[in-house]
Amino acid sequence: MTSLAMQRRRATAGRVWKQFRNSRSGMIGLAVLLLFVLMALAAPLLADVRELNPVYARAQGNPQWAPPSEFGPMGTDYIRRSVWAQFVWGSRVSLFVGLAATVLTILIGSVIGIISGFVGGRPDAVLMRITEWFLVVPFLPLAIVLASVLGRNVWNIIFVIGITSWPSTARLIRAQVLTVKQRLFVDRARSLGASGRHIVGQHILPNVMGLILANATLAVPISILTETTLAFLGLGDPSAASWGKTLEEAFVNGAMVRNAWWYFVPAGFGILAVVLAFTLIGRTLEEIANPRLSRAR
Amino acid sequence: MLGSLLTLVFVLVFNFFLFRVVQTDPIGSLFRGRNVPQETLDNLRVAFGLDQSLGTQFLLYLRESAQLNFGISYQTRQPVWNEIVAAIPASVALVGVSAILSALIGTIGGIIAAWRRNTWKDHSITSGTMVFYSMPDFWLGMILLVLFAVVLGWFPVGGVSTAGSGESGLALLIDQAYHMFLPALTLTLAYLGEYTLVTRSSLLDVMGEDYLTVARAKGLRDVAVRNRHAVPNALLPVVTLTAINFGFVLSGAIAVEAVFSWPGLGKLTADAIRGPDLPMLQALFLLFSAAVIFFNLIADLTYSWLDPRVEGQ
Numbered sequence: 001m002t003s004l005a006m007q008r009r010r011a012t013a014g015r016v017w018k019q020f021r022n023s024r025s026g027m028i029g030l031a032v033l034l035l036f037v038l039m040a041l042a043a044p045l046l047a048d049v050r051e052l053n054p055v056y057a058r059a060q061g062n063p064q065w066a067p068p069s070e071f072g073p074m075g076t077d078y079i080r081r082s083v084w085a086q087f088v089w090g091s092r093v094s095l096f097v098g099l100a101a102t103v104l105t106i107l108i109g110s111v112i113g114i115i116s117g118f119v120g121g122r123p124d125a126v127l128m129r130i131t132e133w134f135l136v137v138p139f140l141p142l143a144i145v146l147a148s149v150l151g152r153n154v155w156n157i158i159f160v161i162g163i164t165s166w167p168s169t170a171r172l173i174r175a176q177v178l179t180v181k182q183r184l185f186v187d188r189a190r191s192l193g194a195s196g197r198h199i200v201g202q203h204i205l206p207n208v209m210g211l212i213l214a215n216a217t218l219a220v221p222i223s224i225l226t227e228t229t230l231a232f233l234g235l236g237d238p239s240a241a242s243w244g245k246t247l248e249e250a251f252v253n254g255a256m257v258r259n260a261w262w263y264f265v266p267a268g269f270g271i272l273a274v275v276l277a278f279t280l281i282g283r284t285l286e287e288i289a290n291p292r293l294s295r296a297r
Numbered sequence: 298m299l300g301s302l303l304t305l306v307f308v309l310v311f312n313f314f315l316f317r318v319v320q321t322d323p324i325g326s327l328f329r330g331r332n333v334p335q336e337t338l339d340n341l342r343v344a345f346g347l348d349q350s351l352g353t354q355f356l357l358y359l360r361e362s363a364q365l366n367f368g369i370s371y372q373t374r375q376p377v378w379n380e381i382v383a384a385i386p387a388s389v390a391l392v393g394v395s396a397i398l399s400a401l402i403g404t405i406g407g408i409i410a411a412w413r414r415n416t417w418k419d420h421s422i423t424s425g426t427m428v429f430y431s432m433p434d435f436w437l438g439m440i441l442l443v444l445f446a447v448v449l450g451w452f453p454v455g456g457v458s459t460a461g462s463g464e465s466g467l468a469l470l471i472d473q474a475y476h477m478f479l480p481a482l483t484l485t486l487a488y489l490g491e492y493t494l495v496t497r498s499s500l501l502d503v504m505g506e507d508y509l510t511v512a513r514a515k516g517l518r519d520v521a522v523r524n525r526h527a528v529p530n531a532l533l534p535v536v537t538l539t540a541i542n543f544g545f546v547l548s549g550a551i552a553v554e555a556v557f558s559w560p561g562l563g564k565l566t567a568d569a570i571r572g573p574d575l576p577m578l579q580a581l582f583l584l585f586s587a588a589v590i591f592f593n594l595i596a597d598l599t600y601s602w603l604d605p606r607v608e609g610q
Contacts, residue, residue: 132300133307136593138548141585144566148573149315221431228433229552233570247436251556256443257454268436275431 009206016210019288029280036274040091051085052241068262075262078253086246087266093242094271097158098224104162105223106216109169114208116170117177118200128174134167143226147235154237161226169215173208180207210289217282221275228271243267301594308586313358316579317351367580371572377580380565385547387457388561391477392550393543395484400539403489404532407496411531412523414501422493430490435552438483442556445479452479455558480557484550488542495538500531533604537596544592548585 020026039046050056062080063071074083116127134142143164150156180186181204189199230236231244232251241249250256250264349357361367367377403426410422429437446454458472503509504527512526547562554563562581569577 133304136304136586136590137308137311138545138585138589140551141548141566141582144551144570145312145315145578145582148570148575148578225433229435232433232435232552233555233567235570244433247433247439251439256439256447259443259447261440261443264436264439268433268439271436272428272432276428279427279431 016285016288020284023284023287025280026284029277029284032273032277033281036091036095036270036277039088040095043088043092047082047085047088049085049089051082052089054079054081057081065258065260067260074266075260077249077260077263078255083246083263083266086241087243087270090241090243090246090267091270091274093154093237093240094224094227094244095274097154097161097227097242098220098274101158101161101165101223101227102216102219104158105166105219106169106212108162109166109215110173110208110212112166113170113173114177114200114204117174118181118196118204124174127170131167131170134164135171139164140226140229143230144233144235147230152235152237154240157227157230157235157237160230161223165219165222165226169212169219172215173212176208176211177204180204183207210285214282214285214289217278217285220278220282224271224275224278243270301590304590305587308583308590309359309362312579312583313355316575317354317358362583367583368576370569370577371574372568372577377576380577381562381580381584384560384562384565387559388547388550388554388563390473391480391554391559391561392484392547394477395481395488395550396539396542398481398485399488400492400535400542402485403492404496404535406489407493407535408500408523408528408531410493411497411500411504412527423497426490426493429486430494432487433552434483434487434550435556437487438480438553438556441479441483452476455556457560477559480550480553480559483553483557487553491542492535492538496531496535499534500527503527503531506530533600536603537600540592540596540599541589543595544589547588 020030043049051060057076057080060080062076062082064076064080065078066076068075072082072084074087077083077086112127112131116124116131143160146160146163147156150160186199186203189203194202227236227242228244228247231242232248234248236242236245236248238245244267246267247264250260250267255261255263365378369375370377370380373380406422406426410419413419442454446452453476455476457476458469509522509526512522517525548566550559550561551563551566553559554561555567558564562584565577566581568574569581
């Protein structure tokens with residue numbers, strides 16, 4: 001890449017950040033997200049991982065079903081484990097699955113959208129037919145049958161979410177590629193003898209990147225909520241307890257009838273905060289990438 | 298029309314592929330972990346047609362699906378289709394009521410937010426719906442249940458009616474509505490946001506149009522401009538969204554039905570996952586898909602009927 005292009009991109013990033021800083025809701029979302037990312041990274045400092053082990057919890061003499069007033073910041077559960085430890089360590093799994101599934105979603109969606117839009121013709125028709133099918137088929141039942149057949153581990157969950165949620169991204173990217181393809185600089189590059197790969201890499205990609213990023217930010221909430229629902233329905237990885245898994249265990253073991261609110265309120269609140277943060281950031285980025293939106297809104 | 302049929306065929310092929318090719322040994326998983334003589338397993342494989350070639354199996358599967366014969370549930374040992382038919386009314390009642398309520402309230406909220414853009418009304422409606430939109434629906438259900446059923450005791454903790462009360466007619470209906478209140482409230486709050494946001498942005502798009510200026514220039518009052526000129530034009534995407542969401546009626550409430558032990562298709566799904574009861578999951582997935590495909594077709598037809606401009610495209 002030439003230094004001129006580098007400079008230009010750095011300038012663009014600076015401009016986006018400047019606009020982003022002016023958006024109050026975007027900055028609130030960013031602050032909340034940073035808080036949770038810090039918590040996930042600093043998990044070993046905040047809570048002992050052994051607290052997740054019921055044998056250790058019993059040996060420590062933890063009380064059972066203890067409310068926050070009697071134990072730690074968030075009380076204990078039905079097998080004496082600290083809810084705070086589950087909250088802290090669960091944030092890692094929820095954030096990781098949410099982000100990894102989004103990367104997969106965006107990857108599949110972008111590749112299919114770019115091929116479809118750039119190549120056109122028969123491949124486009126076939127790919128769009130498949131995309132339409134995935135759009136029409138109900139998303140959650142599809143994820144459920146896939147996860148039931150494939151088995152319960154983190155990578156399968158990531159795969160299931162990625163494979164079920166890429167179609168809207170593919171359609172969006174395709175539309176954008178189609179408009180970029182019409183621009184003069186693509187014709188110029190082609191008449192200078194540029195290969196398809198060069199045109200996509202140097203001209204198409206940089207012009208759809210903003211859209212891809214905004215779309216990715218808005219896809220994370222869907223990934224996280226899907227993971228939560230799958231885990232709640234018993235399809236989560238038993239060895240990697242996400243926030244959704246905590247909610248499932250609380251529900252199955254009767255936390256609600258006991259009014260053990262401290263067991264299921266924190267995990268749900270964590271999901272709400274992270275999802276809201278990503279939504280606020282994504283909407284701000286979308287407005288920056290597509291100024292027509294902010295004028296209308 | 299043809300497209301919808303084709304999509305349905307895709308679902309059938311996919312379903313077959315998933316449950317017969319990826320999941321290669323349904324008989325083995327039926328008796329997972331139990332000691333069953335090899336001979337019995339082989340006989341069962343023959344009985345289910347699993348010794349045939351994949352092509353023959355596929356034809357067999359198509360015929361049985363057309364006859365609504367989806368096999369026997371692993372869990373209840375009853376025909377899968379009978380269980381599903383028994384669960385349909387509860388689901389349609391619960392999610393139907395919530396879908397209508399959320400569409401109505403959500404649309405009104407969106408209209409107010411757009412018309413009073415950037416006022417405190419707009420801000421509180423938009424941020425309120427975003428919060429409900431961002432939480433897992435079943436978690437909202439858990440909180441409402443603990444608050445209103447466990448702590449305050451105003452509502453029952455679950456089920457569709459009071460067991461053994463022997464009520465009938467109107468009394469039974471009232472009892473059922475009473476049981477439905479909390480799950481319906483949960484789903485309504487969870488679905489609201491989508492309608493509010495779509496209505497709001499659609500109305501904002503319309504609000505810059507010249508014909509509204511003309512309507513104002515004619516001396517129409519603000520309310521008349523809004524209700525007669527702006528809203529009807531902005532409502533098109535909302536109508537489509539409503540029709541599409543009705544397709545999701547059947548599959549939309551899986552986790553919420555589980556929380557409230559509401560005996561509908563969602564609870565059936567949640568129970569089938571625990572098995573996993575593969576024949577049940579397979580049939581439910583087919584039914585959910587068919588419902589969505591059907592209502593998408595309805596959405597397309599309504600749209601071109603409401604907006605003749607679409608016809609030309």
